[in-house]
Every structure is written in C-alpha cells, then in structure tokens.
Amino acid sequence: MEFQDYNPLEGKMYEVMNKDGKLTKKEDLPDLKKDELLYLYKTMLYTRVIDEKAISYQRQGRMLTYAPNTGQEATQVGSAYAMEKGDYLVPSFRELGAWLVRGVPLKNIYLYWYGNEWGSHMPEGVNVLPISIPIASQFSHAAGIGMANNIKGENNVAVAYVGDGGTSHGDFHEGLNFAAVFNAPVVFIIQNNQFAISVPRKKQTKSQTLAQKAIAYGMEGIQVDGNDIFAMYNVTKKAIDKARNGGGPTLIEAYTYRLGAHTTSDDPSKYRTDEEVEPWKEKDPLLRFEKYLREENLIDDKWVKETKEELEKDVVATFESIENKSDTEVEDIFKYHFETMPPQLEEQMNDYLEFLEGGK
Template sequence: MLIDKFDPLKEEMLKILDENGDIIDENLVPEITDDKLIELYKTMLLTRVTDIRALKYQRQGRMLTYAPNQGQEATQVGSIAPSEKKDWLVPAFREMGAWLYKGVPLEQVFLYWYGNEEGSNYPEDVKMLPVSVPIASQLNHAVGIGMATNIKGEDEVTVAYVGDGGTSQGEFSEALNFAAVFNTPTVFVISNNQFAISVPRKSQTKAKTLAQKAVAYEIPGIQVDGNDILAVYAASKEAIDRARRGEGPTLIEAVTYRLGPHTTSDDPTIYREDKEVEEWKAKDPLVRFKKYLINKGIWSEEKDKEQYEEYEEYVNNTFKKVENSGEIDLEDIFKYQYEEMTPNLIEQYEDHKTFVERGVK
C-alpha cells in the first residue's frame, strides 16, 4: 500500500515521474492502458488550451472574473481519473481538468464563467455538485453525500477538492472529523498550489505537510507530487478503492503550483518572485507527461501539435457559441439552488422581477 510506504510526518512524498519524464521506480507505476494514458494527456492538454484562451477572453472583456488552472492539470485529471461514472465529484472552483474528465461539456464550463446559470445545470449522468466559491464549504457537502451513500448501502465514492488555504478553515476540520467518525467513502484532495490568493503555504500552518493533518482524525494521509500525473493517479486509485471497500476516507495532498494569478482580478507579482515561477515552469506537468508518452512510443511532437491546433479551434468555436447564446431568463438566476424554489427564493425572485420591470419602464 502506497499510503503505508510514504509517511507525511517524515515529509515522504510519492513521486513516480521525474521532471524529464523518466520513471523513478518501476514498482510504483500504476497499471494504466496506453489508451487511458492518451486520454489523460488529451484531457490535460484540452484543459491547458481552454485555460489559455479563457484568460484571453477575460482580458478582452468577453468573460467575467476567471480562476486560471495552468500548472495544476495533473492534480486535477489524475485524481478524478480512477473514479467511476457512478462516483461523485465535489469541486471548489479551480478544477477544470476534473470537470472535463468527469464529462462536463466545455460549453457549460464557459457558460459558468460567462455568468450564465446554465453553466451549473449539468447533464443528468454527470454526478458533480456546482462550483463552490465559499472556501472549504463544499467539503461538508461531500461528507454528507458519503453518509447518504452508507445509509443507502451503495458503493459510490465522493472525490472532493480544496486548496491549501482552505485547510485553515473550520469546515476542513469539521469535514475530516465527520468523515472519520462516520467512515464515509470520501477522498479529500488538497490542491496545494503554494498560495491562498496572496498568502503563502508557509503562513497557513506550522505542520511540515498538509497531508499529516489526517493523523489527528485517524485516517490515512499521503503527500504526492501534484505535477506527476502517475503519482496522483496511483494515490487516488488506492484511496478510491479503499473507500469503495468500506474502509473510509483518505486525505491526499498534491504539491503543485499555480503558474497564473489566483483569479483575473489578482496581480501575483506583488507577492511572489518571477524566479520562483520560472523554477516551477520547469516542473510543468504537461511537459513531463508528454516526454513520458513520447519515450513510451505512444505519442509524438507531430501528434501533439495537431491535437493542440484541433483543441484551439474547438475551444474558440465553443466560446463563440456561448457568446451568441443570448440573454438568460431572470428566473434562471434563482431556480437552480434547489430542486424547487423555496419560499424565500420565490420572494426574492418576485422582488427582483419588479425591480427590473420598473427599471425598464
């Protein structure tokens, strides 16, 4: 068991691929077919292309505030890939790679950041909660799903995400405590991208690792190289399998880096050095994984260029469709909070409707 081999209290990190795309220890490589490896890489590449284009759309005034993902694709895709269609994804707001792998249409991703509530109205077969902006609040929701899963005697697993800053929130501790006490099938993934907006990881906690916070709740915890998709996949597979067997929750800390700003309203040059960013660019998860696939003989630079160009066209066409979708109905702003609008939401809707109508007149 990987969780037994890598002790977060000793700052032991699971790493399988080095920065040149070479295998460090063959015994640690997870069993993944070549087709699945390509699928993982393509999802990471689509996430990167979408992210680059989305940042440009926002800077052009064509989209609302956006939270970039560049540099965190391996953490996102590698952690959700071992799950099954019946499993739940509970995101924060910076998990585009996980959303796309789970099956959320790109059009809906753009609709969300465009300010259209249809962006949170996922297809019936995509078991994912809406984006949660209040920090760490989604973790208790994830545990609630796990409790319901146990009560119903099902074997679904919930994969939930939080940032390094979110581990300082009370909801983080509450969620881990409830998950441990009720033995819920929950996998907690900490996307440790080194900064909670402008506050660095070292200012969040005196703990040597974030994974070691699992010790207090008597649940397994493991720290992995979040830019190494094989390491993230291997740890997540083990955690998901444990949860499905009824062995309870696991905490995974994926050590990665946010190459871009926290959001498009943030200026990261104020609180971090360019030298640090350049050092992490050398650890780019896409470059590392691409080298591995090429060395394995199942990918090439030519295929990569063709796929990148194909995705650029796809992303641009999808966003144009969103831009031409027209205005949303006022009711759409209110109707997706619950299965049916509650009395207070109906009241708010009627009040706002009156306000808008008066403004039109």
C-alpha cells in the same frame, strides 16, 4: 505502494515519474493502455488550452473573473481518472481537468464563468456537484455524501478538493472529523499550489506537511508529487478502492504549484517573484508527461500540433456559441434554485421585473 510507507511526519513524498519524464519507480507504472495514456495527455492539453483561451476572453472583457488551472493539470486529471462512474466529484472552483474527465461539458464550464448559473446544471448521470465558492465547504459536503452512501447501502465514493488555504478553515476539520468518525467513503484531496491568493503556505500553518493533518482525525494521509500524473492516479485509486471496501477516508496532499494568478482579478507579481516561479516551470506537469510519451514513441511533433489545433477550434466554437446567444433571462436567476419557487422568492422576482420595467 503502501500509505504507511509514506508517513507524512517523515517528510516522504510519493512519485513515479520525475520532472524529466523519467520513471523513478518503474514497478509502480500504472497498467494503462496506449489509448488511455493519450486520453490523459489530451485531457491535460485540453485543460491548458481552455485556460489560455479563457484568460484571453476575460482580458478582452468577454468573460467574467476566471480561476486558472495552469500547472495543476496532473493533480486534477490523474485523480479524477481513478474514479468510477457512480462516484461523486465534489469540487471547489479550480478543478477544470477533473470536470472534463468526469463528463462535464465545456459549454457548462464556460457558461458558469460567463455568469450563467445554468452552467452548474449537470447532465443526467454526471455525479458532479456545482462549484462551491465558500472555502473548504466541499469537505463537509463530501463527508455528508459519504455518510449517506453508508446509510443507503450504496457503494459509491466521494472525492473532494480544496486548496492549501482551505486547510485553515473550519469546514476542513469538521469534514475530516465526521468522515473519520462515521467511516465515510471519502477521498479528500488538497491541491497544495503553495498560495491561498497572496498568502504563502508557510504563513498558514506550522505543520511540516498538510497531509499530516490526517493523523489527528485517525485517517491515513499521504503527500504526493501533484505534477506527476502517474503518482496522482495510483494514490487516488488506492484511496478510492480502500474507501469503497469499507476502509474509510484518506487525505491526499497533492504538492503542486499555481503557475498563473489566483484569478484574473489577481496580480501575483505583488507577492511573489519571477525567480520563484521559474523553477516550477521546469516541473510543468504537461511538459513532464509529454516527455515521457515522446520517449515511449507514443506521440511526436505532428501529433501534438494537430491535436492542439483541433482542441483550440473546439474551444473557440464552444465559447462563441455561448457568447452569441442571448443573455440569461432574469427569471432563470430565480427559478434555478428551487423546483417550485417559494412565495418570497417569487415576490422578489416580480419586484425586480417591475423595477426593470421602470416601476417603483
């Protein structure tokens, strides 16, 4: 597979496996061992279980607003698995599968959505930036990391994610431009799930594809079937290898679909119909990969059932360990931001503590 063979201006989309789990490009099947394939499937299933439980907890009033990932697991897990240990993951807020692959503990993820900023405190050696809610800010951050890698002579690559709506924000274009001009080792991934909250992609841009936006900045761009884990792995790995070897940045459009709501504060029935969603359920990335693994006799009903039960127990235990712990200390909210708290922030903290104690 060569990027130039999938010119986004020609409307070509790269895939290896179709919605029925059948290989359409057998020659492009990645050289992954059985344990790797099972790990990828298990991580996608883990992502789905975490999502289902988180939505349930939020509906019960036990968790704050949550951003579901259902339908986008292959985009996230496949791309993150192509990264190497020293590479940097620069997420937005809907990259659950990528966080898991890159070593972010579920406890941290649930802490964040529970309202505790310490969830963004990554373990030593885990090169994952905290969630950045401002849309497309991730691309500027990733470009900066890539430029810093060049200056320091390091051989790491930054992989950044944004939604389709992010392509309409200034930071998206600034990040691409800086990365291209300075030949920064960055891979930019658009999770095109067809909606920016309630706004469909077709109302955001006249571009035929989002991948073609790369052309204006002098970099390669490619549109990929984001529900095909093999395609996502292949393209991201090729882009990462190119960046690591001095070939500069790449823009990947992962063509997928958000099966659920934008967040648990959103009601998608207000802006799309069930008839629109139904065909995408047949393209479910988890179901697609499962069909392939079953056909290869790598998994069966018993394995899937036992694996899901094991993952569910882990998720429940992790959340309960957070829920049963005391709430965040007020001081932590202020201390978290700086190694040494500046005087003005310390003053604000003391004023707030005095207020809580009944002071004026």
